[in-house]
Amino acid sequence: MRAYGRQSRVYAWGFFLLMLPAILGLIWWEMGELTQDVLSSFGFAALVFFLLARWSRRATTQGWLGVVQEVSATQMRVRREGHPHDSNPSRGRNRDGGEVTLRLPDELCAYFRAGDRVFKLSGLDWPEKAEWDGPERVCLACGRLYPQGQGRCRRCSAPEPDHETLVRLAGRPPAGRPS
Secondary structure (H helix, E strand, C coil), X not given: CHHHHHHHXXXXXXXXXXXXXXXXXXXXXXXXXXXXXXXXXXXXXXXXHHHHHHHHHHHHCCCEEEEEEEECCCEEEEEEECCCCCCCCCCCXXXXXXXXXXXXXXXXXXXXXXXXXXXXXXXXXXXXXXXXXXXXXXXXXXXXXXXXXXXXXXXXXXXCCCHHHHHHHHCCCCCCCCC
């Protein structure tokens, strides 16, 4: 799971670096010649693209534990717990807790209920319940529900990770085990 997080970071920034020549080529092709206007337009486009990439990665790299406070038809509000291994609250985890609001597909809004303990691992896109209470689980790569024990997500073919390992990586022991 940690390797997946590292690889997702490499893929995201690699995509950014590969797109820069394509952006420059497109602007140059449209303008017809390499001028100061082309370079200025490329600089602006690269800056906007960089800011979007950084904003997108920031949401993905946050990891937290929490309790669902409220679920509506399109979003879920979670009260984050402090993280026991975090000595620096500015590194993406909040020692004192806080709230996070997530926009979710309809099927995930029906999956989560107020009071559920949930976690989201850094490098993965979607949260999961700390304790299962049904036959389905969330694909942490694409956000679709699929039956437990299937081995892979039907939509994106991401492998099904071991739930106890995920909970341990989130910083809390699985239910029923000593701390």
